[in-house]
Amino acid sequence: MAKMNKIRTPQGLEALRNSLLQQRDPKKPRVRVCLGTGCRARGSLDVAKAFMNEIKKQCLDIQVECKQTGCHGFCERGPVVVIGPKEIFYQRVKSRDVPEIVSKTLLNGEVVDRLLYINPATGQKALYEYEVPFYKKQTRLVLANNGRIDPTNILDYIAIGGYQALAKATTTMSCEEIIDTVEKSGLRGLGGGGFPTGRKWRLCREAAGDTKFVIGNGDEGDPGAFSDRSLMEGNPHSILEGMIIGAYAIGANQGYLYVRAEYPLALKHLQIALDQAREYGFLGKNIFNSGFDLDITINQGGGAFVCGESSALVASIEGKMGEPKAKYIHTVERGLWNKPTNLNNVKTWANVPLIINNGADWYAEIGTEKSKGTGIFSLVGKVNNTGLVEIPMGTPLRQIIYDIGGGILGGKKFKAVQTGGPSGGCIPERLLDLPVDFEKLTAAGSMMGSGGMIVIDENTCMVDLARYFLDFLQNESCGKCVPCREGTKRMLEIITDITAGRGKEEDLELLQELAETVKDFSLCGLGKTAPNTVLSTLRYFRDEYEAHVRDRKCPAGVCKDLIEYVILEDKCTGCGACLKLCPQQAIDAYGLIHTIDPAKCVRCGICRDVCPFEAVIVR
Amino acid sequence: MVTLTINGAKVQVEEGSTILEVARFYGMDIPTLCYHDELTPYGACRLCMVEVDDGRRTRLVASCLYPVREGIRVRTNTERVIKGRKLILELLLARCPSSKTLQDLASKMGLEHVRFKMENEDCILCGLCVRMCAEQMGSGAIGFVGRGQNREVVTPFRMASEICRNCGACMYICPVVDLQCRGVKSPGELCNSCLVITPQCVEKYGQVMCTLNSCGACLEKEEKIV
Numbered sequence: 001m002a003k004m005n006k007i008r009t010p011q012g013l014e015a016l017r018n019s020l021l022q023q024r025d026p027k028k029p030r031v032r033v034c035l036g037t038g039c040r041a042r043g044s045l046d047v048a049k050a051f052m053n054e055i056k057k058q059c060l061d062i063q064v065e066c067k068q069t070g071c072h073g074f075c076e077r078g079p080v081v082v083i084g085p086k087e088i089f090y091q092r093v094k095s096r097d098v099p100e101i102v103s104k105t106l107l108n109g110e111v112v113d114r115l116l117y118i119n120p121a122t123g124q125k126a127l128y129e130y131e132v133p134f135y136k137k138q139t140r141l142v143l144a145n146n147g148r149i150d151p152t153n154i155l156d157y158i159a160i161g162g163y164q165a166l167a168k169a170t171t172t173m174s175c176e177e178i179i180d181t182v183e184k185s186g187l188r189g190l191g192g193g194g195f196p197t198g199r200k201w202r203l204c205r206e207a208a209g210d211t212k213f214v215i216g217n218g219d220e221g222d223p224g225a226f227s228d229r230s231l232m233e234g235n236p237h238s239i240l241e242g243m244i245i246g247a248y249a250i251g252a253n254q255g256y257l258y259v260r261a262e263y264p265l266a267l268k269h270l271q272i273a274l275d276q277a278r279e280y281g282f283l284g285k286n287i288f289n290s291g292f293d294l295d296i297t298i299n300q301g302g303g304a305f306v307c308g309e310s311s312a313l314v315a316s317i318e319g320k321m322g323e324p325k326a327k328y329i330h331t332v333e334r335g336l337w338n339k340p341t342n343l344n345n346v347k348t349w350a351n352v353p354l355i356i357n358n359g360a361d362w363y364a365e366i367g368t369e370k371s372k373g374t375g376i377f378s379l380v381g382k383v384n385n386t387g388l389v390e391i392p393m394g395t396p397l398r399q400i401i402y403d404i405g406g407g408i409l410g411g412k413k414f415k416a417v418q419t420g421g422p423s424g425g426c427i428p429e430r431l432l433d434l435p436v437d438f439e440k441l442t443a444a445g446s447m448m449g450s451g452g453m454i455v456i457d458e459n460t461c462m463v464d465l466a467r468y469f470l471d472f473l474q475n476e477s478c479g480k481c482v483p484c485r486e487g488t489k490r491m492l493e494i495i496t497d498i499t500a501g502r503g504k505e506e507d508l509e510l511l512q513e514l515a516e517t518v519k520d521f522s523l524c525g526l527g528k529t530a531p532n533t534v535l536s537t538l539r540y541f542r543d544e545y546e547a548h549v550r551d552r553k554c555p556a557g558v559c560k561d562l563i564e565y566v567i568l569e570d571k572c573t574g575c576g577a578c579l580k581l582c583p584q585q586a587i588d589a590y591g592l593i594h595t596i597d598p599a600k601c602v603r604c605g606i607c608r609d610v611c612p613f614e615a616v617i618v619r
Numbered sequence: 620m621v622t623l624t625i626n627g628a629k630v631q632v633e634e635g636s637t638i639l640e641v642a643r644f645y646g647m648d649i650p651t652l653c654y655h656d657e658l659t660p661y662g663a664c665r666l667c668m669v670e671v672d673d674g675r676r677t678r679l680v681a682s683c684l685y686p687v688r689e690g691i692r693v694r695t696n697t698e699r700v701i702k703g704r705k706l707i708l709e710l711l712l713a714r715c716p717s718s719k720t721l722q723d724l725a726s727k728m729g730l731e732h733v734r735f736k737m738e739n740e741d742c743i744l745c746g747l748c749v750r751m752c753a754e755q756m757g758s759g760a761i762g763f764v765g766r767g768q769n770r771e772v773v774t775p776f777r778m779a780s781e782i783c784r785n786c787g788a789c790m791y792i793c794p795v796v797d798l799q800c801r802g803v804k805s806p807g808e809l810c811n812s813c814l815v816i817t818p819q820c821v822e823k824y825g826q827v828m829c830t831l832n833s834c835g836a837c838l839e840k841e842e843k844i845v
Binding site for chain 2: 321325326476477479480482486487489506510517520521522523
């Protein structure tokens, strides 16, 4: 049976696709429930189950398809449900809404008004996905099919035109042509490095040796980033297809997917996709009768952030300690087991089928002069629309944060945006019109990184933020080279002193010197970028550091040792709400007005949170 | 053969050699702590960093690992290099203040004070012993465990190793453990006796022969006489 499934010719693939499309009437009612990690956390598994039950109960005479898809991107409003054939977009759907959706929308074509997205700016309701401002300004190429297909079903991927790029590449294009196309498209490494992908492939193809490897890097470890994850969970076949095309062009017969163990769903979906691809003959021997063999296996990461760095990742696959080594001889020449190895991020691989299908010129038209295509960002932090954003390179930060992200949470003031995860830097408000591409972000002291984008509002202390990221990085430093191991530790020591009010004037100079040396002298990308947050906050928010050191004040009211909670006499009504909840019994109630005893207060902030009259302030 | 410029001198060297090998061959001093002629270069101490201009850009590389390339221009003692080396040494000294190797290097490089909180560790995690045991003794009885601040050299599972032959090669090659700096009175202090040894000895004791062994003992003697 399995053998019969194998597809050997482009015609065979086309025939299968046509028969699938015939079976799938686009006019048929269907339900697509987002089962991405964000929506799962909000209970979309229950919603999907409720849909199955309810469809069985109510839809006796018509057939309704219920699809469990990958991440739709709009995680803030999850669980997201899209009802076909009209593609009505429901958000924040609970299981208890399901019977109503089935009876009204599915059976009678009516819209359940309260589940529609309301544009907070205009108050208008959005009926369809493309009417939601969050999606309107995006250009979804790589993520386009995430919400349309069931990631565990290869037929869904084939039905939307999947593996046609592979068929085209292996049957009509030479290896040189493929590499030329990728090079001409201007695709660059989307893991953060931004190395031209075509050039990397060419170097690997030309490297001496018969045995070559391709690796897909899905070890996304940055706090706040989840773009690789959503792609692996939502559209694993697009990654595989890109890798197979790449391996064919380079001449590799073995591929590895390195995925962190903390992504169990991604691992599961990738494994299913691999099995299915093997079943259909897209992996294995003689792919599309081209005489080209390839197999791909999954390697699970063991929980070290540094293993996202290419040489550490290679060491980890080899079974060694996940430690980077100097890359003066490139991985494309001597990588995995000292053989030429081409390593790309999973997002980069997923771009390849698009380029092969649509041509290099089509791709090169998107983006800026030096950064082509789209960038995928995990928009998180103090922003209204948390979620996954795909925009053409060169889109200004302001557009991402305000038009797509819907502005700052709670109408607060924007302070900075941190791009590139812990290794990136903070970009201040005056640079908000900065177009997002590799060069511009680097020039601003940040980086593209793995595509995290953390929005920071006025209530965040930049020194404390730098301390948080440094703490993460010094924990994740492998400890091999001195500047990274000792340097990040000392930087953390200094910055902790500053946040604790023990900072000295000369500490800022020392911090700057230390940061520059760690950046220059570290062995791998982790150490080289570790001081970015410190350097960029020192560059753009030096006044906050100075306030901590000179005035012993935290302007944002975050650093516990430098702030004081005070009850305003004129606002306090003596209601006793804070009194009851204070864990330290630090609040005295003489007469009506309450006061806080600073000696007892631990600055937990509960009193401020519970006060109904906003009488508790931070000084 | 490859032609390159190193500190302004044009030299011809064999292909495949590293910058450090070339520099040492021509008598140019580059400090190292994790390098040994007979072991695989490791590139961890970062003291051997030099500036390399390959025509496109100038960057800092670890000379113990960087293979020479045609036409590169190497500078081993630029301001940027010296500044970084000093800070790295300062970081190491704050970790292991009683190591004579580090104290001597500090004197040589003109490092005068350590600005960080002092600790009192022995090991600088250079990995020489690990490589010695595996590569030269064919044993591999010790290795690194842990990450970052928790990194240390131990036997597997911290138990007495069955394959360790007590050959002592790890101790022989260790740059920091064997010699303790005798000038340090209390942990956390920079000795720096060796910094001032040459002029004072020559001035006061014309006949003193011990300047090669920069132990600083003569200075102590001098104090006693006065």
